[in-house]
Amino acid sequence: MPNKRSSQSKIKGYCKICRQPTQLIFSFGQKPLANAFLSKPEDQEFFYHLYLVFCPVCQLVQLGDTVPPEKMFNDQYHFISSTSRDMSFHFKKLAFQILKLVSKKAKPFVIEIGSNDGIMLRYLAAKGINHLGVEPAGNVADFSQAYQVNVLKAFFNQATARQIYHQYQQADVIYGANTISHIEDLNSVFAGAQDLLKKDGLLIIEDPYFPDIVRQYSFDQIYDEHVFFFSALAIEKLANRHNFSLVKMESQPVHGGSMRYFLQPGKTRKKDPQVESWLKQEHKLNLDKIEGYHNFSRGIDKLTGDLKTMLYKLKKQKQQIVGYGATAKSATLLNYARIGPEILAYISEITPTKIGKFSPGMHIPIKAHQEFQRDRPPYTLLLAWNHQEEILAKEKKYRAQGGKFIVIFPQVRII
Ligand code: SAH
Ligand code: TMP
Ligand code: ZN
Numbered sequence: 001m002p003n004k005r006s007s008q009s010k011i012k013g014y015c016k017i018c019r020q021p022t023q024l025i026f027s028f029g030q031k032p033l034a035n036a037f038l039s040k041p042e043d044q045e046f047f048y049h050l051y052l053v054f055c056p057v058c059q060l061v062q063l064g065d066t067v068p069p070e071k072m073f074n075d076q077y078h079f080i081s082s083t084s085r086d087m088s089f090h091f092k093k094l095a096f097q098i099l100k101l102v103s104k105k106a107k108p109f110v111i112e113i114g115s116n117d118g119i120m121l122r123y124l125a126a127k128g129i130n131h132l133g134v135e136p137a138g139n140v141a142d143f144s145q146a147y148q149v150n151v152l153k154a155f156f157n158q159a160t161a162r163q164i165y166h167q168y169q170q171a172d173v174i175y176g177a178n179t180i181s182h183i184e185d186l187n188s189v190f191a192g193a194q195d196l197l198k199k200d201g202l203l204i205i206e207d208p209y210f211p212d213i214v215r216q217y218s219f220d221q222i223y224d225e226h227v228f229f230f231s232a233l234a235i236e237k238l239a240n241r242h243n244f245s246l247v248k249m250e251s252q253p254v255h256g257g258s259m260r261y262f263l264q265p266g267k268t269r270k271k272d273p274q275v276e277s278w279l280k281q282e283h284k285l286n287l288d289k290i291e292g293y294h295n296f297s298r299g300i301d302k303l304t305g306d307l308k309t310m311l312y313k314l315k316k317q318k319q320q321i322v323g324y325g326a327t328a329k330s331a332t333l334l335n336y337a338r339i340g341p342e343i344l345a346y347i348s349e350i351t352p353t354k355i356g357k358f359s360p361g362m363h364i365p366i367k368a369h370q371e372f373q374r375d376r377p378p379y380t381l382l383l384a385w386n387h388q389e390e391i392l393a394k395e396k397k398y399r400a401q402g403g404k405f406i407v408i409f410p411q412v413r414i415i
Contacts, residue, residue: 013064015055016184016227017238022053023290025061026219026297033067034223034331035078037357037366045360046071050332052222052229058237059288061210061229063222066184069136069155072225073182077137078353079328081119086390088119090254091177095123101202102129102172111164111171111196113156113189114179118144125149132168134160157185161192170198177206178255181228190242194265203244203263205235211282212257214292216410217299218385219336220329221256232278233288235261248272255386256409304337306412311343311381320377323347324391324405325384326354326366333383333408335361344381348372373398379414381406 015022028050036045051064082088102108108129115121115133117140124131125148133151135141141151154160156176164171174193183189193203210229213221221229228234236246247270248262286292314321323330326349333339340362347366349355355368372380376398382405384391395403404414 013053015058015060016062016066017058017060017187017241018055020055020057022055022062022064024064025052025054025290025293026222026300027051027064028222028332028336031223031335032331032360033072034225034328034360035072036360037078037326037354038360038363039357041358041363048224050223054290054293056289058234058241059231060234060238061231061293063224063227066227067224069182069184073136073155075138076353077140078351079116080140080143080351080353081116082143083351084387084390086387087254090252091120092123094175094177095120098173098175098204099124099127099129105172107169108173109169109171110173110175113174113176114182115144115149115151116140118147118149118151120175120177121149122147132164134164156183156192157188158192158195159188161196165196170201171196172198172201173204174201175204175206178208178258180205181207181230182225184227186228186238187242190238190244194242194244197265199265201265203265204260205230205263206252206258206260208255209251209257209259210234211285211287214285214287214296216256217296217303218256218409219296219300219303220327220333220408223328223332225328230259230261231282231287232259232261232275233282235263236275236279239263240267243267245271246275249275249278300336303408303410303412304333307333307406307408308337308339310406310412310414311339314379315343319379320345320375321379321381321406322372322375322377323364323381323383324372325349325382325387326351326359327384327386329386330383331360334359334364338362340364345377346371347383348380376401376403378402379404379406382408385409 030047031050032045049065053064110131112133115135134156136155207230210231239246244263250260252258323344326347341364348369349366350369
């Protein structure tokens with residue numbers, strides 16, 4: 001094992017929103033940071049206790065132990081939104097949806113929390129819409145300059161909201177995709193959004209939909225950066241706590257099932273009947289109580305066992321297996337299942353900053369996609385399963401030549 005420094009905590013704790021005691025859903029044990037790729041296998045790694053809890057008051061699923069945000073989101077951040085063609089298209093569509101929402105406003109102002117490389121704001125910038133991205137990872141924020149996207153390199157919270165309020169103006173739309181769930185001080189985010197939004201403004205939040213994670217047992221979504229796991233139940237309670245109303249929800253076919261929540265300031269708004277039907281469905285699944293999560297917890301170990309059985313069997317037959325996509329998610333899967341370089345020869349990747357490095361914890365070498373194309377390994381474990389459609393389309397030739405993908409969720413199988 002490498003030298004490790006652990007964060008110390010036991011399984012108990014209190015909700016990050018209401019400070020009431022939480023209930024344990026699942027513990028994965030000590031895990032390395034999901035995006036902490038190593039230059040050398042001997043590099044020192046930071047470990048934290050990865051476990052998931054439920055607050056029965058807020059009906060909010062969250063990490064028990066958390067990592068300081070500066071350790072994860074800094075100038076060496078590895079996740080670059082525009083590496084996925086499908087996600088680029090997804091955010092282009094959203095930009096046009098926002099454009100429509102603000103087109104009749106006098107002097108519209110749109111803020112994005114976690115704007116990354118400007119994957120969405122570049123379209124608003126091109127249309128001359130007044131906008132601001134708030135992004136603490138300086139290296140990725142710099143990519144958005146090429147598209148004339150305005151970025152404030154900062155963590156969004158109530159203090160940043162006040163700063164924006166004074167330097168710019170109130171906002172018509174505040175939007176965050178795959179980001180709001182990463183921010184431990186969620187109360188501060190909501191308070192800041194409340195200060196910063198115009199009275200008729202909209203707070204739009206998009207994140208993986210936790211009931212979809214439960215349904216597919218896609219437990220790899222649980223790692224240090226994902227502090228919260230949202231459902232309609234949780235978002236409605238959170239909204240009400242901060243004097244917002246959840247007025248609309250739109251499900252999105254990205255990241256294995258996502259949800260876009262529309263929140264308006266104030267309490268007296270009309271809500272879309274769809275919201276009630278999502279809430280009803282979640283109640284039916286018992287997701288308002290800890291009992292609703294027992295089956296999910298059991299499924300995690302069943303799936304891990306099935307995957308290891310399949311991989312060991314293939315290795316016994318002397319088959320080469322590689323991974324596809326050195327995703328942050330795969331850190332949870334590979335470390336929990338203890339799948340190392342003796343099973344996965346390497347992981348194929350297209351992000352330049354990840355290539356040549358080693359995966360956190362298990363130290364699997366990460367190699368350029370060109371190597372995968374040359375090698376044509378007989379079996380490939382699809383770690384970037386949330387981009388399955390895009391990847392299968394890209395790897396048509398590999399599959400036509402006999403290459404096989406192993407997919408994991410909701411059931412381990414070869415395709
Ligand atoms: N919205 C993009 C990026 C998601 S990754 C997409 O959906 O692809 C999460 C991003 O949130 C990272 O770029 C990270 O640096 C940023 N982030 C984390 N904490 C933040 C905070 N408090 N305020 C603003 N951005 C934050
Ligand atoms: P994500 O699951 O967090 O979106 O990360 C996807 C990772 O997979 C990212 O590191 C880029 C990588 N990737 C590839 O290597 N090839 C691909 O075709 C795609 C879509 C992603
Ligand atoms: Zn709570």
